[in-house]
Amino acid sequence: MTEPGCIHESPFTTPEGRRIRDAVRAAVPLIRENAPEGEKIGCLPSPTLDALHESGAFLASVPSEFGGYALGARDLAEIVSAAASGDGSAGWTTMIASGFTRVMLTFPQETVTEVYARAPQWPGPVVASASLFSERIQKARPVPGGYLIEAGNKWGFGSGCKHASYLVVGIEVETAPGTTTRAMALLEKGQYEIVDDWHVMGLSGSSSNSVTTPAEVFVPERRVADLAGLPGRLDGLHQRYAGLGFALDARGLMLIVAMETMAVVLGMAKGAFDCFLDQSRRKKPFNLPYDTLAATPSVQVVAGKTRAMINAAESLLFARADHIDRKARAGQPFTAAEESEITMDFVHAGNVCGAAIDAIQIALGSSTVSLRNPIQRFARDARVALTHGSTRLDPAAEISGRHLMGQTPFTDGMAAVPGVAKAAEAPRIVEPVA
Numbered sequence: 001m002t003e004p005g006c007i008h009e010s011p012f013t014t015p016e017g018r019r020i021r022d023a024v025r026a027a028v029p030l031i032r033e034n035a036p037e038g039e040k041i042g043c044l045p046s047p048t049l050d051a052l053h054e055s056g057a058f059l060a061s062v063p064s065e066f067g068g069y070a071l072g073a074r075d076l077a078e079i080v081s082a083a084a085s086g087d088g089s090a091g092w093t094t095m096i097a098s099g100f101t102r103v104m105l106t107f108p109q110e111t112v113t114e115v116y117a118r119a120p121q122w123p124g125p126v127v128a129s130a131s132l133f134s135e136r137i138q139k140a141r142p143v144p145g146g147y148l149i150e151a152g153n154k155w156g157f158g159s160g161c162k163h164a165s166y167l168v169v170g171i172e173v174e175t176a177p178g179t180t181t182r183a184m185a186l187l188e189k190g191q192y193e194i195v196d197d198w199h200v201m202g203l204s205g206s207s208s209n210s211v212t213t214p215a216e217v218f219v220p221e222r223r224v225a226d227l228a229g230l231p232g233r234l235d236g237l238h239q240r241y242a243g244l245g246f247a248l249d250a251r252g253l254m255l256i257v258a259m260e261t262m263a264v265v266l267g268m269a270k271g272a273f274d275c276f277l278d279q280s281r282r283k284k285p286f287n288l289p290y291d292t293l294a295a296t297p298s299v300q301v302v303a304g305k306t307r308a309m310i311n312a313a314e315s316l317l318f319a320r321a322d323h324i325d326r327k328a329r330a331g332q333p334f335t336a337a338e339e340s341e342i343t344m345d346f347v348h349a350g351n352v353c354g355a356a357i358d359a360i361q362i363a364l365g366s367s368t369v370s371l372r373n374p375i376q377r378f379a380r381d382a383r384v385a386l387t388h389g390s391t392r393l394d395p396a397a398e399i400s401g402r403h404l405m406g407q408t409p410f411t412d413g414m415a416a417v418p419g420v421a422k423a424a425e426a427p428r429i430v431e432p433v434a
Helices: 015-026 030-041 047-055 073-082 088-099 109-116 230-235 250-282 299-331 337-366 373-387 393-404 416-424
Strands: 128-129 140-145 146-149 153-155 164-174 179-188 211-213 219-220 224-225
Touching: 015 030, 015 047, 015 073, 015 393, 030 047, 030 088, 030 373, 047 088, 073 088, 073 164, 088 250, 088 373, 140 153, 146 164, 146 179, 153 373, 179 219, 224 230, 230 250, 250 299, 250 337, 250 373, 299 337, 337 373, 337 393
Parallel strands: 128 164, 140 164
Antiparallel strands: 140 146, 146 219, 153 211, 164 179, 179 224
């Protein structure tokens, strides 16, 4: 495993990124200790949230113009995986804070400035999202000065919503009789209610609840952005913001999101492996004549295999992160085929890590089913992370395989966000009525 100060530090990491990573690593015992409480309350406990905030992790992808660090892919991969080695929900929330920044920056500049003025002091992700890129989004209509979102609307999977100051949701607007278009709408805390429905087998502390608008909500025009135009606006971020994290085209920026998602699973595998070593040295086997599990040949075999699996997955994920940063420095765009191939590499790395966690749990045995044992939490959280719609194994393999087999791609890019392709089929947002 890579340690702080290792001679094999990537040439693409930065002093700021390494400082944040090392601060997060130092907080791992605290984060792991508080993970059971996070499962109970359905969000990150205050000690965990404070440690991540103080490390600067929530500012990792925020532009320097707003007090952030605009870090590149390799820095982000190391920071997210470090947080997840303590607790998957902590890693997931760190990923959300970073990953959604790029989308939020495509809103009108007045709104971007308004949102990120809060970022340096806000103890958590300043903005999160719910049901933004899914097929099912909710209704709104144009009114003077903006849009009115209907009462009773509901959006799901609002990861980080309990900690965020703002939430972006997907809306469908009728632009003419029988004609609709899709957009992103920014809601401020107080304009929506969080539903107590995140009762799940894993990542319980990620606060991925649904949100609802119990009454009609007015959203001014400056807080709405056309969804179909998202790729083009992402392509232009490098002209507005400095830093390696923004020197990419739209495909490159979305690849970072896929990378961070699988970095969460990598971090959990590394955390589970550390717990595996510790517990193996302290526990005795049930029906074999060895003093400890660590002295058991079968457990030694699992240790050797799983460390190699995790190392291989880390090497692949970090190498691809370096590749993204290298393209960013050169100002080179990504093709759709490159995007699908690299996404598949990330997904493969995550699934290798998931298999390693499963092997670790089986090798240790029934002691890992106790809710006091962090390994069972890593196993459940990893399983949930690997079901995420944008990075599931077989769909990602099919998308990549179509390119390899010379078949017509499903989209021209941004395969992880199907709602964008659907929005592109519809007319664009029209000006609100006068």
